[in-house]
Amino acid sequence: MTTTDSVPDQALIELDDESPERLYELFEANGWGDGLPLVAPTSGRVDAMLEHSAGRPDEVLATLAPRFGRLTRRVVAVNAVLAGCPPEVFPVVLTAALALSQPEANLRGVNATTHPVSFMTIVHGDIARTAGFNAGVGAFGPGNRANATVGRAIRLLMLHVAGARPGFGDAATQGQPSKYTYCAAENADESPWASYPASIGVHAASAVTVHCGENPHNVHDMEAEGDPVTILGKYASAMTSLGMNNACMPFAEFFVAFGPEHAQSLAKVGLDRDGIASYLHEHAALPLRDFHRHFKGYGRTTWQELSDEDELSGMTTDGGKIRIMVIGGPGKHGSIIPSWGMTRSVTLPLTA
Secondary structure (H helix, E strand, O other): OOOOOOOOOOOOOOOOOOOHHHHHHHHHHOOOOOOOOOOOOOHHHHHHHHOOOOOOOOOOOEEEOOOOEEEOHHHHHHHHHHHOOOHHHHHHHHHHHHHHOOHHHOHHHHHHOOOOOEEEEEEEEHHHHHOOOOOOOOOOOOOOHHHHHHHHHHHHHHHHHHOOOEOOOEOOOOOOHHHOOOEEEOOHHHOOOOOHHHHOOOOOOEEEEEEEEOOOEEEEOOOOOOOHHHHHHHHHHHHOOOOOHHHHOOOOOEEEEEOHHHHHHHHHOOOOHHHHHHHHHHHOEEEHHHHHHHHOOOOOOHHHHHOOOOOEEEOOOOHHHEEEEEOOOOOOEEEEEEEOOOOOOEEEEOOO
């Protein structure tokens, strides 16, 4: 078995037994892994991953905070093998890791906070279809190898390269289940709108979005044959919680993932992403007195501090911070995905 750390001090560990039990013991003894069984990253398996990469395996591409471990294609490949990824998803893992290394993601803050923030990875375009990602029924749940292993590989990179281990580099008070894996695909085939990357100016056959936030908060509306007022009213209601970081940080993003049925109902009356975001910005609001009582001005704007307490204040400073896409299958459900706050989502074209 071969494992490889960041260059230049590559390390090889030779085992006479690559059984799951032996590998489990090794990783547990060294404080590695995510607590689940792992696939041995043999040279052959790592090389199979790297066949889906066009660059030099040991080129340093970025560092991942808070440990500032060096990210190379080989390091990504080792962790992708450990997670059980099929080789064809390797470019998705690599692109997501590079996206998280961007300054706007604020990886040091994300990994070090007591908030249970995790890394949502959304796959868009051709690669979602060719590599078998699930964009439909149960997209955020179990049962699909590409979704499950890509999300897990990202978490293993955070553990092994960024150093985000609970109690050391990850201070999350309770954590959340999505810290094991958090990956889905955009359901572009059933979306009434252009792909999400195209809507923010990323025009590529395949792309990857990362967002640092909470688990999906389910929203359902089965009333009035798809009345857009009742649909959006429920999404706005779900967004107005004083317990989420978005409440004290109105500059933070929300992701709104509509199921196809809700999206089609909204599109039938002519609503596009901008119209929906504008509506949610206006209606996902609470009296200023609530913010004043709970947050003592932290993160609020000057207008919010000086205005009458009866004034309604939105959960975001503007509709542009409400990001909309279609994920999932049949059923009148969707979700809102709050942000940690001091972070921005990143969407990149697929890279190898």
